[in-house]
Amino acid sequence: MKSLVELSRPKRLVRIIPIVLVLYLINFLDRVNISYAIDAGMFQYLGVPSAQVGVIASLASSLFFVGYFIPQIFSNLGINKYGARRIFVIAFTAWGIITLLTGFVTNVVQVEVLRFLLGVAEGPFYAGVIFYLSIWFLKPERATANSLFNAAIPISGIIGGLIAGSIFAVYGDYPGWRYLFWYEGVLALIGALIAYALLTDFPRDAKWLSKEEKEAFEKAKAEEDAEKIKVKWTSALGNRDVILLALVYFLGVTSLYGYSIWLPSIITYIAKVNASVASFLSIIPYIIASIALIFIARYSDTHQNHKLITTLVFMVAGLGLALSSATVSVVFLSFALFAVAAIGIYSFLSPFWAIPQKSLHGDAAAASIGFINAVGNLGGIAGPIIVGFLKTYTGSFVPGVYAMALFAFLGGVVITLVRSK
Numbered sequence: 001m002k003s004l005v006e007l008s009r010p011k012r013l014v015r016i017i018p019i020v021l022v023l024y025l026i027n028f029l030d031r032v033n034i035s036y037a038i039d040a041g042m043f044q045y046l047g048v049p050s051a052q053v054g055v056i057a058s059l060a061s062s063l064f065f066v067g068y069f070i071p072q073i074f075s076n077l078g079i080n081k082y083g084a085r086r087i088f089v090i091a092f093t094a095w096g097i098i099t100l101l102t103g104f105v106t107n108v109v110q111v112e113v114l115r116f117l118l119g120v121a122e123g124p125f126y127a128g129v130i131f132y133l134s135i136w137f138l139k140p141e142r143a144t145a146n147s148l149f150n151a152a153i154p155i156s157g158i159i160g161g162l163i164a165g166s167i168f169a170v171y172g173d174y175p176g177w178r179y180l181f182w183y184e185g186v187l188a189l190i191g192a193l194i195a196y197a198l199l200t201d202f203p204r205d206a207k208w209l210s211k212e213e214k215e216a217f218e219k220a221k222a223e224e225d226a227e228k229i230k231v232k233w234t235s236a237l238g239n240r241d242v243i244l245l246a247l248v249y250f251l252g253v254t255s256l257y258g259y260s261i262w263l264p265s266i267i268t269y270i271a272k273v274n275a276s277v278a279s280f281l282s283i284i285p286y287i288i289a290s291i292a293l294i295f296i297a298r299y300s301d302t303h304q305n306h307k308l309i310t311t312l313v314f315m316v317a318g319l320g321l322a323l324s325s326a327t328v329s330v331v332f333l334s335f336a337l338f339a340v341a342a343i344g345i346y347s348f349l350s351p352f353w354a355i356p357q358k359s360l361h362g363d364a365a366a367a368s369i370g371f372i373n374a375v376g377n378l379g380g381i382a383g384p385i386i387v388g389f390l391k392t393y394t395g396s397f398v399p400g401v402y403a404m405a406l407f408a409f410l411g412g413v414v415i416t417l418v419r420s421k
Contacts, residue, residue: 005216023092023191030099033164033181034057037180038264046106062385067119068377069119071120072123075087076370077366079132084199091123092125093192100185102181127369147293147294148294161281161286162280168275241359242356245418248415249352255404259321266338266400266401292346314415315409316347317343318412356369387404
């Protein structure tokens with residue numbers, strides 16, 4: 001006979017996951033829409049010579065992650081104290097306005113300022129949801145919950161490719177990239193309304209759970225928390241494994257955003273197609289990743305081998321990227337391998353985040369998850385810049401793809417140094 005906790009699991013999944021997934025779809029669309037704009041010639045329209053676009057676009061897109069670093073730890077502490085709903089409403093409203101304004105830019109400096117501010121505005125969301133899921137789901141459930149949430153990344157890539165391809169097909173590259181920012185800015189404002197109307201901050205606030213279900217879940221959560229490390233949040237930030245996890249996440253995110261930001265442009269380079277076709281072709285890697293991500297997370301949850309699975313998917317990413325570069329002269333094979341690499345690039349997220357979630361709780365978990373996400377997402381600066389600079393100075397995307405492969409391999413090596421408990 002199922003326990004009350006098991007009986008409440010479908011309710012928690014249905015009432016939590018679809019909401020945060022939709023919110024993350026909107027979040028990731030706003031984060032990477034600049035990749036489609038770059039491929040459509042946004043920076044050339046702003047007066048940047050074609051030879052300098054790789055460097056200028058990389059720096060501008062990477063400023064997002066400078067701003068993103070700032071609010072992480074303290075916004076998570078705020079979520080632990082006040083709940084996620086009000087934090088997310090403020091964040092979505094701010095970045096919706098900023099994205100709308102990006103559609104009106106007339107020079108590179110304006111893009112740089114708005115990308116920085118967008119990072120500050122979006123900073124509370126991802127780490128906030130990872131911590132939020134640790135409040136709502138127990139250890140055997142978390143990688144699956146994480147995967148359903150993180151599925152928003154490849155799904156948003158599918159939707160983003162369709163949106164961008166359709167906009168460019170209707171409006172052309174210009175003013176198509178401006179419409180891209182305007183439409184997706186409105187989506188973020190809708191996201192603020194969704195967060196306000198539908199999110200439930202804590203299990204004790206859930207009117208959709210019975211009193212008995214709430215009590216059973218909170219008892220199970222308390223028993224689980226009793227086994228976790230109890231330290232002040234300031235001490236947790238200096239923990240050896242927290243620092244190693246931040247390094248692993250940095251390496252993984254470097255590959256992820258080098259891949260995501262330059263995906264349409266790399267496809268254009270490999271397949272020799274225009275921005276509209278590249279936007280549609282970029283859907284393929286995201287479809288592959290979205291399917292693989294769910295199965296990989298469920299397997300790691302079933303076997304509780306999150307560290308091993310994280311290592312293996314990093315190796316898949318590194319191998320796929322390296323072989324794609326080595327076969328770039330064979331268009332179909334190179335593109336196929338580049339798409340397969342997406343399995344590892346995006347699937348590492350769910351088993352990876354299950355590792356800190358099952359070790360810490362309360363403010364220590366909130367601060368550590370915020371710290372890991374903040375430091376790790378500095379890879380969002382490194383990845384696009386490395387790929388962009390190598391493209392500028394070599395005239396080819398091949399060295400940049402090799403660099404992403406190296407970072408993925410390193411991530412797989414460093415995660416093995418993290419202690420299992």
